[in-house]
Amino acid sequence: MNSLKPENAQQLEDAVKWALSSGTTLEVLGSGSKRALGRSIDCACQLDLSGLQGITLYEPAELVLSARAGTPLQEIQETLQAENQYLAFEPLDYGPLLRGQSDTGTLGGMVASNLSGPRRLKAGAARDHFLGFSAVSGRGETFKSGGRVVKNVTGYDLMKLLAGSFGTLAVMSDVTFKVLPAPPEEKSYLLYGLSDAEASRAMILALNSACEVSSVAHIPSPTARTLQGCVGDKSVTVFRMEGHAPSVQYRLERLEHLLEAYGKGSITAPAESKALWGCLRDATPFQGDEGNSGSVWRVSVSPAQGGRYVEALKLDPEEYYFYDWGGGLIWLSLKGGDNAVRVRAPLEKISGHASLVRAPVDAPDREIATQPLGVGEHLLFQRIKQNFDPDGILNPGRLYGDL
Amino acid sequence: MQMPDPDQSILARQEEIALHLGTIVAGEGVVTSSRELRVYESDGLTAYRQPPLLAVLPETTQQVSEILAYCQTEGIKVVPRGSGTSLSGGALPLADGILLCMGKFNRVLEVDYDNRCAVVQPGVTNLGITKAVEQDGFYYAPDPSSQIACSIGGNVAENAGGVHCLKYGLTTNNLLGIEMVLIDGTILRFGGKHLDSPGYDLLGLMTGSEGLLGVVTEVTVRILPKPETARALLLGFPSSEQAGDCVAAIISEGIIPGGMEMMDKPAIEAAEAFVQAGYPLDVEALLIVELDGPQAEVDYLIERVSVISGNCGAQTSRTSQNEEERQLFWAGRKAAFPAIGRLSPDYYCMDGTIPRNKLPYVLKRMREMSTDYGLRVANVFHAGDGNLHPLIMYDANNPGELEKAEDFGSDILRLCVEVGGVLTGEHGVGVEKRDLMSEMFTEIDLKQQLRVKCAFDSKALLNPGKVFPELHRCAELGRMHIHKGKVPFPDIPRF
Ligand SMILES: Cc1cc2nc3c(=O)[nH]c(=O)nc-3n(C[C@H](O)[C@H](O)[C@H](O)COP(=O)(O)OP(=O)(O)OC[C@H]3O[C@@H](n4cnc5c(N)ncnc54)[C@H](O)[C@@H]3O)c2cc1C
Numbered sequence: 001m002n003s004l005k006p007e008n009a010q011q012l013e014d015a016v017k018w019a020l021s022s023g024t025t026l027e028v029l030g031s032g033s034k035r036a037l038g039r040s041i042d043c044a045c046q047l048d049l050s051g052l053q054g055i056t057l058y059e060p061a062e063l064v065l066s067a068r069a070g071t072p073l074q075e076i077q078e079t080l081q082a083e084n085q086y087l088a089f090e091p092l093d094y095g096p097l098l099r100g101q102s103d104t105g106t107l108g109g110m111v112a113s114n115l116s117g118p119r120r121l122k123a124g125a126a127r128d129h130f131l132g133f134s135a136v137s138g139r140g141e142t143f144k145s146g147g148r149v150v151k152n153v154t155g156y157d158l159m160k161l162l163a164g165s166f167g168t169l170a171v172m173s174d175v176t177f178k179v180l181p182a183p184p185e186e187k188s189y190l191l192y193g194l195s196d197a198e199a200s201r202a203m204i205l206a207l208n209s210a211c212e213v214s215s216v217a218h219i220p221s222p223t224a225r226t227l228q229g230c231v232g233d234k235s236v237t238v239f240r241m242e243g244h245a246p247s248v249q250y251r252l253e254r255l256e257h258l259l260e261a262y263g264k265g266s267i268t269a270p271a272e273s274k275a276l277w278g279c280l281r282d283a284t285p286f287q288g289d290e291g292n293s294g295s296v297w298r299v300s301v302s303p304a305q306g307g308r309y310v311e312a313l314k315l316d317p318e319e320y321y322f323y324d325w326g327g328g329l330i331w332l333s334l335k336g337g338d339n340a341v342r343v344r345a346p347l348e349k350i351s352g353h354a355s356l357v358r359a360p361v362d363a364p365d366r367e368i369a370t371q372p373l374g375v376g377e378h379l380l381f382q383r384i385k386q387n388f389d390p391d392g393i394l395n396p397g398r399l400y401g402d403l
Numbered sequence: 404m405q406m407p408d409p410d411q412s413i414l415a416r417q418e419e420i421a422l423h424l425g426t427i428v429a430g431e432g433v434v435t436s437s438r439e440l441r442v443y444e445s446d447g448l449t450a451y452r453q454p455p456l457l458a459v460l461p462e463t464t465q466q467v468s469e470i471l472a473y474c475q476t477e478g479i480k481v482v483p484r485g486s487g488t489s490l491s492g493g494a495l496p497l498a499d500g501i502l503l504c505m506g507k508f509n510r511v512l513e514v515d516y517d518n519r520c521a522v523v524q525p526g527v528t529n530l531g532i533t534k535a536v537e538q539d540g541f542y543y544a545p546d547p548s549s550q551i552a553c554s555i556g557g558n559v560a561e562n563a564g565g566v567h568c569l570k571y572g573l574t575t576n577n578l579l580g581i582e583m584v585l586i587d588g589t590i591l592r593f594g595g596k597h598l599d600s601p602g603y604d605l606l607g608l609m610t611g612s613e614g615l616l617g618v619v620t621e622v623t624v625r626i627l628p629k630p631e632t633a634r635a636l637l638l639g640f641p642s643s644e645q646a647g648d649c650v651a652a653i654i655s656e657g658i659i660p661g662g663m664e665m666m667d668k669p670a671i672e673a674a675e676a677f678v679q680a681g682y683p684l685d686v687e688a689l690l691i692v693e694l695d696g697p698q699a700e701v702d703y704l705i706e707r708v709s710v711i712s713g714n715c716g717a718q719t720s721r722t723s724q725n726e727e728e729r730q731l732f733w734a735g736r737k738a739a740f741p742a743i744g745r746l747s748p749d750y751y752c753m754d755g756t757i758p759r760n761k762l763p764y765v766l767k768r769m770r771e772m773s774t775d776y777g778l779r780v781a782n783v784f785h786a787g788d789g790n791l792h793p794l795i796m797y798d799a800n801n802p803g804e805l806e807k808a809e810d811f812g813s814d815i816l817r818l819c820v821e822v823g824g825v826l827t828g829e830h831g832v833g834v835e836k837r838d839l840m841s842e843m844f845t846e847i848d849l850k851q852q853l854r855v856k857c858a859f860d861s862k863a864l865l866n867p868g869k870v871f872p873e874l875h876r877c878a879e880l881g882r883m884h885i886h887k888g889k890v891p892f893p894d895i896p897r898f
Contacts, residue, residue: 014893021890151828160607181657247700302596304517351595
């Protein structure tokens with residue numbers, strides 16, 4: 001026996017209780033789509049949540065959806081789409097990077113890794129839309145927090161604690177999300193040939209205007225070459241506009257005017273815009289074989305300092321990068337699997353953190369995939385872990401060696 | 404409502420404690436005279452009063468750290484206080500606790516437009532942030548009605564909301580970072596000017612923790628460019644059902660207004676009598692729908708909402724034609740609390756949230772309760788997100804009437820939970836809803852929350868007696884009830 005697959009919340013509790021009693025460590029898995037992400041762990045038994053499936057509540061007019069944690073994210077997205085709704089934070093699909101093909105995993109896995117895509121900038125991350133849950137703690141007790149309404153300050157916001165906890169505190173069986181109407185129209189404005197510094201100014205100008213761009217990215221020339229819809233060797237800066245059609249049209253005109261000094265850009269059709277943002281969201285430029293010997297990182301910094309950060313890295317010609325979140329998210333494709341120190345050094349001066357996405361199996365980077373914490377914060381993390389999972393049976397080592 | 408019994412040995416040490424704190428905060432930083440302490444004896448929930456042992460007013464994070472470390476060592480309780488506008492008694496002092504007043508932390512430290520954020524001290528008022536950036540066309544989005552007075556530190560502690568939260572989110576969605584101090588004096592920073600954090604999101608956990616986990620000493624907030632324009636619709640309906648249907652229909656059409664507020668008949672009448680906003684008096688429910696954003700979008704959506712409301716049976720509909728008229732539509736809603744204050748010597752403001760479609764049922768039940776209790780109630784409602792503010796009118800000079808109002812309030816909150824909602828949408832649990840927590844949570848749920856508290860403050864010295872109906876020792880909470888080798892292998896699918 002090395003995998004348990006509970007089919008309901010009671011069985012989930014029984015499984016954790018047994019693990020606790022027998023001192024068995026559990027690797028908590030939705031569908032396993034993100035096993036290669038971050039630190040790898042070695043547990044005695046797998047706790048497979050893909051048997052906990054199904055949408056339990058969906059009221060489009062109330063903007064709320066609840067489902068069992070093991071429900072495939074794809075099923076959720078299709079259900080929402082049928083009602084012209086969506087998860088506004090645009091969870092990225094790690095499939096292309098980690099496994100070479102699309103694989104969005106489960107709803108629970110999405111929360112546990114606090115996924116978000118390019119729209120993070122305007123709409124927030126998974127954490128911002130996570131309204132409530134029921135879970136089994138590492139103490140083998142089923143508890144709940146939050147509810148099904150957006151405005152709720154009753155008790156601590158444990159949703160925030162579990163979003164991004166990578167299954168190290170509790171195993172969720174049921175989760176509730178805020179959903180939103182999908183924008184009826186999407187177009188993008190593309191500027192070509194800007195340097196990083198020019199692009200940074202243009203992005204700030206756009207984001208500081210009333211144009212309400214929902215995503216902004218800059219792809220420097222070597223990386224841009226791999227993207228569809230790009231011209232030749234030129235860098236491309238992409239501004240996404242979403243909303244009601246008359247508004248999108250109006251704002252595009254305003255934006256074009258605002259950015260006149262940066263040259264004449266082009267406007268994409270909706271389908272191209274969607275495809276382009278899909279590629280940026282999932283970092284498809286960094287998909288592919290060369291990554292097998294190299295590594296991919298995601299670095300979150302204060303947006304205006306993105307360029308300074310990249311400069312400080314002193315990249316090799318065969319190392320690639322691009323900016324999302326208006327400069328605040330930097331995707332890096334680096335040579336080799338020993339870059340952690342180098343990637344984090346500039347963060348002494350620039351506010352931010354770096355997480356490893358992919359590296360060869362035995363690369364030293366995998367050990368320190370998550371940004372190390374200060375002493376006080378690390379002690380606090382340990383005390384929190386201790387209070388949820390005192391015996392350390394849930395995903396031990398998934399975030400840090402001792403957590 | 405019972406507070407924990409004061410510790411006599413601490414009460415006896417007031418002078419000595421004041422002397423020691425005086426060495427940390429020089430000058431006017433320690434307040435001990437009972438006359439001066441009266442100022443602090445209650446927050447916005449004035450039904451409860453209790454002067455603190457003493458008040459201390461630090462000016463630097465280092466001082467906060469030294470004060471807290473001293474209190475931890477000496478076993479002295481601490482209640483943090485911002486501007487004291489809490490409506491749940493969150494900042495209610497304790498007889499044997501010091502009141503840590505953050506009012507001197509009143510500086511805007513940095514405005515960083517390139518990163519669209521402002522770094523401020525926690526005592527800066529909510530409106531103070533917008534004031535610091537509005538000349539450059541920016542603002543801070545969460546807008547509690549108390550925004551002139553309430554502090555951003557208090558907003559973080561309560562996860563404050565406002566009428567624009569439907570579109571722009573609550574405090575928690577608009578924070579980038581904080582600096583805070585633990586009860587043992589450790590100074591920590593979560594977040595910064597960047598997004599998200601590695602591992603556990605302690606910035607998110609701290610938000611809405613009601614001063615029980617740490618003291619916030621610096622806040623980095625997101626600021627937004629001001630929308631190009633805003634217009635509002637004033638819609639009157641013959642029934643609250645129709646008004647509720649209209650809200651649902653607007654959202655179903657894919658429209659998320661900047662604000663969407665509802666008032667019931669008693670609230671409309673009170674507001675109209677007070678500010679003459681031109682509200683229709685022959686309707687059962689009034690909706691204010693505000694659209695903000697680019698001019699073209701606002702004009703387009705105003706038109707669509709107008710059509711939707713007609714289909715939902717709006718009997719009156721007015722669209723603001725200029726800024727002055729928009730402000731007038733809001734004037735009545737914004738003055739709803741004082742307007743009720745004119746009708747009744749006292750009123751009690753509740754704050755439950757319900758699934759929106761339960762509104763007609765909840766209003767009906769509330770009318771029945773109002774008759775049963777013999778107390779009037781008026782309702783203002785953040786209609787877009789289901790956050791209900793019933794205002795119960797009573798007269799504290801009539802013996803027993805305060806208790807009756809409180810019981811009525813508790814019944815309303817139980818009703819909110821019964822229909823799938825929650826006890827508090829934005830005002831916090833504090834002391835007010837503390838004893839109702841078990842209506843919503845099981846003992847296991849509450850114990851897990853208390854364990855979070857243990858990770859931060861194992862001696863329960865920060866703001867004790869708030870939020871949780873019962874205190875348990877951390878040692879007891881940590882005890883395990885599952886014993887080694889005693890649980891049989893579960894009968895579930897395995898591979
Ligand atoms: C007329 C009126 C209208 C209101 N309208 C709204 C509204 O629309 N939306 C809304 O959300 N609220 C509203 N409120 C409630 C109140 O204004 C908010 O809860 C506000 O956030 C409290 O801020 P404060 O600075 O006054 O905090 P206080 O009342 O001083 O304290 C509130 C809580 O925060 C803690 N605290 C304060 N400062 C700190 C700090 N630096 N570190 C750690 N803990 C701290 C205290 O211990 C206490 O538990 C209203 C209140 C009034 C009186």
